[in-house]
Amino acid sequence: xxxxxxxxxxxxNVVYYLVGLFHDNGYETCAAHNAPEAFDMLQKExxxxxxxxxxxxxxxxxxxxxxxxKMDDLKDIPVIIISGLAKPHLAVKxxxxxxxxxxxxxxxxxxxxxxIGE
Amino acid sequence: xxxxxLIVDDEEDIRVVLKISLSDLxxxxxxxxxxxxxLQIIEEVTPPIVxxxxxxxxxxGLELLRKIKQEDPETEVIMITGHGDMDLAIxxxxxxxxDFITKPIKDELLEIALKRANERITMRRQLRxxxxxxxxxxxxxxxxxxxxERLIAVGQVVEGLSSAMKNIVEDLESGxxxxxxxxxxxxxxxxxxxxxxxxxxxxxxLGNKIGRGSWEIYASSAASQENCPVGKTFSTGKGQxxxxxxxxxxxxxxxxxVHTAPIRxxxxxxxxxxxxxxxxxxxxxxxxxxxxxxxxxQLLFDAAPCYFTVQDRDLKLMAANKKFLEDFGMQFGSxxxxxxxxxxxxxxxxxxxxxFEEGESQQAETVVTAKSGEQYNVLIWTAPxxxxxxxxxxxxxxxxxxxxxxxxxxxxxxxxxxxxSISHGIKGLLTGLDGGMYRLESGFEKEDQERIKEGWEIVRxxxxxxxxxxxxxxxxxxxxxLQWERTxxxxxxxxxxxxxxxxxxxxxxxxxxDFDASAGExxxxxxxxxxxxxxxxxxxxxxxxxxNSKKAHKIIFGVRQDKxxxxxxxxxxxxxxxxxxxxxxxxxxxxxxxxxxxxxGLFISNNIIVQxxxxxxxxxxxxxxxxxxxxxxxxxxDEIKTLQKD
Numbered sequence: 149x150x151x152x153x154x155x156x157x158x159x160x161n162v163v164y165y166l167v168g169l170f171h172d173n174g175y176e177t178c179a180a181h182n183a184p185e186a187f188d189m190l191q192k193e194x195x196x197x198x199x200x201x202x203x204x205x206x207x208x209x210x211x212x213x214x215x216x217x218k219m220d221d222l223k224d225i226p227v228i229i230i231s232g233l234a235k236p237h238l239a240v241k242x243x244x245x246x247x248x249x250x251x252x253x254x255x256x257x258x259x260x261x262x263x264i265g266e
Numbered sequence: 267x268x269x270x271x272l273i274v275d276d277e278e279d280i281r282v283v284l285k286i287s288l289s290d291l292x293x294x295x296x297x298x299x300x301x302x303x304x305l306q307i308i309e310e311v312t313p314p315i316v317x318x319x320x321x322x323x324x325x326x327g328l329e330l331l332r333k334i335k336q337e338d339p340e341t342e343v344i345m346i347t348g349h350g351d352m353d354l355a356i357x358x359x360x361x362x363x364x365d366f367i368t369k370p371i372k373d374e375l376l377e378i379a380l381k382r383a384n385e386r387i388t389m390r391r392q393l394r395x396x397x398x399x400x401x402x403x404x405x406x407x408x409x410x411x412x413x414x415e416r417l418i419a420v421g422q423v424v425e426g427l428s429s430a431m432k433n434i435v436e437d438l439e440s441g442x443x444x445x446x447x448x449x450x451x452x453x454x455x456x457x458x459x460x461x462x463x464x465x466x467x468x469x470x471x472l473g474n475k476i477g478r479g480s481w482e483i484y485a486s487s488a489a490s491q492e493n494c495p496v497g498k499t500f501s502t503g504k505g506q507x508x509x510x511x512x513x514x515x516x517x518x519x520x521x522x523x524v525h526t527a528p529i530r531x532x533x534x535x536x537x538x539x540x541x542x543x544x545x546x547x548x549x550x551x552x553x554x555x556x557x558x559x560x561x562x563x564q565l566l567f568d569a570a571p572c573y574f575t576v577q578d579r580d581l582k583l584m585a586a587n588k589k590f591l592e593d594f595g596m597q598f599g600s601x602x603x604x605x606x607x608x609x610x611x612x613x614x615x616x617x618x619x620x621x622f623e624e625g626e627s628q629q630a631e632t633v634v635t636a637k638s639g640e641q642y643n644v645l646i647w648t649a650p651x652x653x654x655x656x657x658x659x660x661x662x663x664x665x666x667x668x669x670x671x672x673x674x675x676x677x678x679x680x681x682x683x684x685x686x687s688i689s690h691g692i693k694g695l696l697t698g699l700d701g702g703m704y705r706l707e708s709g710f711e712k713e714d715q716e717r718i719k720e721g722w723e724i725v726r727x728x729x730x731x732x733x734x735x736x737x738x739x740x741x742x743x744x745x746x747x748l749q750w751e752r753t754x755x756x757x758x759x760x761x762x763x764x765x766x767x768x769x770x771x772x773x774x775x776x777x778x779x780d781f782d783a784s785a786g787e788x789x790x791x792x793x794x795x796x797x798x799x800x801x802x803x804x805x806x807x808x809x810x811x812x813x814n815s816k817k818a819h820k821i822i823f824g825v826r827q828d829k830x831x832x833x834x835x836x837x838x839x840x841x842x843x844x845x846x847x848x849x850x851x852x853x854x855x856x857x858x859x860x861x862x863x864x865x866x867g868l869f870i871s872n873n874i875i876v877q878x879x880x881x882x883x884x885x886x887x888x889x890x891x892x893x894x895x896x897x898x899x900x901x902x903x904d905e906i907k908t909l910q911k912d
Contacts, residue, residue, distance in 0.1 A: 159694050161724060165701020172708060232693030250696035
């Protein structure tokens, strides 16, 4: 069964890009444009991996991360940070990887593959 | 002549006869019959002349002579000898007998002997008198010498004093050449009101007055023995201080300030008077020099390109330079806080106050308000002004106007902020562009026309946004002059509408042109104002797109005129703005659009409008919509046009 990835980013262009990219490479996807939406999606879809933006209005990426990692059934879902901030790796320490925008898509796909497989 | 005489002889007859003869000659006669008796009488009455026999019992004449000469060498002793006693007579002369007479005594010879004795006595007395007189003479002459030396010493003291004072002044300030000559006439006077000593300047300017009356130099009422300062000093015993006029050697008169001081001897009597007369013309010349010097400093003080003030302990302004007066205005004695902030409340961190407290220079930076109402950033430096005791009596404050530097810094830090914000935004745009290109590429690979079209749309959208951002940045980075020209309002408004209308219609938003056909012409840099209005119209468009609460959206773009202005209205029924957004929307980097905005758009629009001396007014209600009213002058103010020609 295909692995499922949740894409969280407030920029619709980025969401569109990532969703298309993962879909084309055989993953199932779901997407959210803000933290509350992402939280609903997380509980509903139970993804295998999350790609998370940091700088989002209202609730930031790290705030969302701290919230879902407090829940036993969700806390082990791995997260990849994809951000345009200068020092994104400081925000979420337990992230599987931190990728700076604009990213190399082959490198991103390799990280995804290493984390959850094809 | 001697008055007393002693006769010594063992023969009573001779004693009697001699006594009678000598008494006749006027002597007071004493007699003794031997040497021993004679010595007793001599001790009692000390007769200047003794007449003695040589041959006598108990103690002979020779023995008596030796004793007498031993006791009192000045006693004249005449020896009486018998015949054949020549050897004894000569022996007695060896022992300083005055003379000798032989028995029987002849009155003639006795008188001669007595005369010789008396001559010797007189001679001796005279000699003594001479000697004693000589001593007096020497004493008298020495006293005169001592006095003369003392006067010389006084003169030396006077000269020494003046030259010492001169040296002190020279040492104090070798640059002050006008002190080279002590402008002071110094003299010493005795109790006869005579000048006994003067300094060199006195002699050169007033003449050699030594030995002359103390009052002679004066031209005024002081020119008398009783009224001159020296005379007054002697009569009152007190030092005088008066303003007088003295006669110069060349006949002109000099104003002087005279000081005298009594010099007392050991008994407390005023013996000498020291007079010092300061040349006031010299003093006033010095005062003039000082004034010139002060004026020079004042010039420097005024010419300095910063604000100088001097303040006292109450923080009252005691002095200020021209620039301070020009920019802040003040009255001497008013408070610095009044001049700087107009509220009169002393600044809690006042560097001047701190300088008074700590006695050291302070630095501070603050914002002050000039009398024009403008606010200046100033860098303040203070310095304590101390008195001789080292207490801070005043504080000098020097403030440099660094407003322009601060504006530049604001600009620079804005740029820094901008670059941070822009780089974040650009990363997002580039990621979006990557997404579009991926879509496009995969579309080509799969020969999927739909993908190609989608990908291309994304790429085009992203490039458009990157282009806008670049243009905004370029505009912000360079402040450009207005390229104005007279422009037809309707043509301009239609051109602006055309850039936005298709986009609005593409999103099913109604776009209304509400143009006053008689608006005429206005002076404008059409290119930049068009981009400012386009920005406002695009904001209206975004406001409509973000609003999901209404079914139909509408943007009205209006143009009208009043007497001096052309007024552009942009109203929409989009999401509207809350108060915070309304207040901040023209500030740099404020954006309510998250990823989509650079925070530059409205900031630049506002700048463009203000650069034309126009204004923007915004009314908005959240959920109902917004209305921007842009008021532009029909005729640009002259200073803007001049600026452009430069």
